[in-house]
Amino acid sequence: MGPKHRIYHHPPDVVPDLLEWEDAMKQPGPHGGCGAKRIWKGDLDQFGSFLQFHQLAMAPVSQHFLDSDEHIYDYTLSEDEVHQHAVRDYHAVVQRLKRPSGYAVPPWSLPKAIWQLFFNGNMLSPMTALLVRFFALIRATGLLPLLWMLSLGVPIPKHNLKAGTLSYRLIHLLDAISKAWYATLWDTHSRVPAPTEFGMANKRRREHAALTVRIMMYRIARAAALLLLSLYDISNAYPSICWESLEAPWCTKFLPQHTHMLQKRHRQAFCVLIDVNNAAFVFRSSTGNRQGDTPAAQQFSWALQRIIAHWCKSNYTALDRIFLVGKDPWSKQYAYLGSSQFADDVLKMQIVPPQADPVAIANATKQSFRNQLLSAGMDVNPRKLQLLLCGPRASDLIKKAQREI
Numbered sequence: 001m002g003p004k005h006r007i008y009h010h011p012p013d014v015v016p017d018l019l020e021w022e023d024a025m026k027q028p029g030p031h032g033g034c035g036a037k038r039i040w041k042g043d044l045d046q047f048g049s050f051l052q053f054h055q056l057a058m059a060p061v062s063q064h065f066l067d068s069d070e071h072i073y074d075y076t077l078s079e080d081e082v083h084q085h086a087v088r089d090y091h092a093v094v095q096r097l098k099r100p101s102g103y104a105v106p107p108w109s110l111p112k113a114i115w116q117l118f119f120n121g122n123m124l125s126p127m128t129a130l131l132v133r134f135f136a137l138i139r140a141t142g143l144l145p146l147l148w149m150l151s152l153g154v155p156i157p158k159h160n161l162k163a164g165t166l167s168y169r170l171i172h173l174l175d176a177i178s179k180a181w182y183a184t185l186w187d188t189h190s191r192v193p194a195p196t197e198f199g200m201a202n203k204r205r206r207e208h209a210a211l212t213v214r215i216m217m218y219r220i221a222r223a224a225a226l227l228l229l230s231l232y233d234i235s236n237a238y239p240s241i242c243w244e245s246l247e248a249p250w251c252t253k254f255l256p257q258h259t260h261m262l263q264k265r266h267r268q269a270f271c272v273l274i275d276v277n278n279a280a281f282v283f284r285s286s287t288g289n290r291q292g293d294t295p296a297a298q299q300f301s302w303a304l305q306r307i308i309a310h311w312c313k314s315n316y317t318a319l320d321r322i323f324l325v326g327k328d329p330w331s332k333q334y335a336y337l338g339s340s341q342f343a344d345d346v347l348k349m350q351i352v353p354p355q356a357d358p359v360a361i362a363n364a365t366k367q368s369f370r371n372q373l374l375s376a377g378m379d380v381n382p383r384k385l386q387l388l389l390c391g392p393r394a395s396d397l398i399k400k401a402q403r404e405i
Contacts, residue, residue, distance in 0.1 A: 029240025030379035035286035075142035086136035092184035106152035148178035172292035186295035199343035226391035233384035237344035239288035245376035
């Protein structure tokens with residue numbers, strides 16, 4: 001028995017077939033899909049016929065994808081820049097492959113351990129020269145192999161007592177070299193996470209988030225103020241966010257040629273799903289990012305933090321300035337601590353003014369957050385909303401809130 005009374009020791013009773021997955025992926029992101037467009041469907045034995053399309057498979061299949069491709073940054077590099085980037089890519093990928101993670105790969109990719117044996121850092125090796133030429137070809141043309149853009153969707157049971165595809169989380173397995181190469185592109189820009197950004201921030205644990213919230217609760221309790229905490233969960237977060245909102249925080253932070261490649265990673269993403277009868281279908285997503293890709297978590301976290309910052313700024317009050325602003329003891333900078341982000345969960349803290357109705361404040365806050373998320377293609381999960389009141393008269397007000405919300 002795990003958290004939330006989820007039972008982990010037995011497999012699901014019913015496994016969705018390919019038709020169920022196809023219908024689910026066509027749905028909007030908040031409803032469990034990604035606005036997918038089917039590209040190919042057939043038996044697994046015929047899957048090679050799709051791979052033979054190569055670059056033709058990436059051609060726009062609807063007006064949405066045609067408009068999307070127009071937003072990808074222009075790409076030009078000189079011959080000297082191509083060679084310099086190719087050699088730099090090789091050394092960065094070799095170092096990335098040494099990390100002890102990312103061993104799960106799709107069937108068409110060599111295991112990570114094999115790549116580690118091939119590329120040992122010797123520039124005179126024939127395999128090294130071949131990989132440098134391969135990187136140079138990508139840099140010169142601005143095009144990416146179809147096998148790099150294709151992922152294998154692996155449904156992982158959530159054990160959430162739901163039926164059908166909603167009881168699974170889709171994890172994407174990608175080619176090991178492509179993941180390492182894209183990680184090196186993302187690492188060319190270093191970003192300092194927001195003070196209350198946790199879960200996907202390096203060297204920050206969930207204990208840090210809990211400690212920050214507990215300190216704020218103690219601070220407000222000492223002031224004898226009434227504190228309202230609202231915990232929101234974003235429905236199907238990764239596949240839901242629209243590409244414009246996903247790219248807005250970072251598209252101008254990288255070199256144009258790197259932005260071009262990073263945009264292609266999700267704007268031209270394909271996924272193949274295979275059911276127990278060896279039937280397969282390939283779809284192209286029209287929103288979101290792929291959970292399982294190396295930079296996907298940081299991209300989503302950065303975009304969500306930007307959305308939260310705009311939302312908090314639009315609802316900033318004088319009470320927030322008094323109670324929910326702290327000073328960093330190292331940087332001496334002031335930081336707003338009224339919201340905390342842990343992956344796709346968002347905690348909002350609010351000071352309830354005297355004589356104000358906490359229920360009305362909670363409803364207004366929820367609606368304003370929903371509006372902010374809907375503008376980016378996402379939505380909250382109303383069933384997972386959690387509220388907590390701390391301070392004077394909290395017990396009586398909690399009972400009232402439970403009846404009205």
